[in-house]
Amino acid sequence: MTQTYVVTGAAGFIGSHIAERLLRDGQRVRVIDNLLTGQRENLDCLRSLNGDLSITVGSITELETLRSLFRGVDYVLHQAALPSVPRSLADPLETHRHCVTGTLNVLIAARDNDVKRVVYAASSSAYGDQAGDLKDERLLPMPISPYGAAKLAGEYYAAAFTHSFGLETVALRYFNVFGPRQDPNSTYAAVIPKFITQMLADQRPTIYGDGLHSRDFTYVDNVVAGNLLACAAPAAVGQTINLAIGGRITMNQLVAQLNAILGTNLEPRYTAERPGDIRHSQADVTKAGQLLGYEPVVDFAEGLRRTVNWYRNSLPRGQDL
């Protein structure tokens, strides 16, 4: 059945993949993005699909914009945020505005327009300093950055809107998402796009520490699948749910796998560990299986191959890295 979806932050990495999938499925899609970290090319890519799409270049910090955008909308998939720990350290108020005030506006506008459900992009950064390598949702959140605190505040607001107003919400805690269209160029770029673009240019990747830090790297198609399941699953309402592969890849393994895919033999450069870097971050995805019927649709190795292919084909030659 055709439904109307709003995807916030759809000029960004994850939002553009969710909107693309919905358009390919023949759904009506409205997107909003203020291009703070998002790219116009991602919106062009959505336009090129010739689906039922409307684009608003605007900010979720403007409640009235959202009130009119959400009229007649069935589902809101809320991805917009300023997703950067260093930027939140430099300017906590700005992070608060986009992540917390923006989310509160999304919830108010959804409540006032009788939206069926809001799915919120939460973050594994909520676990922060929690001891124990395997993160499950019963652990007490302990964010260590203003960004982590802001993303957690969004979760709490979402659950509170379910309890106080009956608005159906689900918070999905993403773990280290990667895939095509992730920005490799910003100072705050995530490790996978950074390593791929460096290694494609025959440069040695830089690892902070001994390379034994590990992450639950999650190919973006898994996050898209989780969002679609979260729109429908009855038992997910009011819940916070990890969304990941449930695996553990060290930085050294990542470089080794990239060398294998690229046919290179680039030794990493090791430098001082970054203060505050969490050693291991691995999700327990049992709850996602139980409440959403989720299981990963693309594993890490296949996701990495697809991602390398995308960067190989889309990076302009001679790009200054």
Ligand SMILES: NC(=O)c1ccc[n+]([C@@H]2O[C@H](COP(=O)([O-])OP(=O)(O)OC[C@H]3O[C@@H](n4cnc5c(N)ncnc54)[C@H](O)[C@@H]3O)[C@@H](O)[C@H]2O)c1
């Ligand atoms: N990428 C990850 O590994 C990861 C992990 C955990 C959680 N998340 C969450 O997933 C979501 C998407 O992250 P991403 O990696 O695609 O980041 P991204 O920066 O590519 O996308 C975020 C988008 O939100 C837009 N935006 C920011 N402030 C806005 C505002 N006030 N109004 C409208 N649009 C605004 C940006 O322009 C951008 O297009 C974020 O909520 C992030 O916190 C991402």
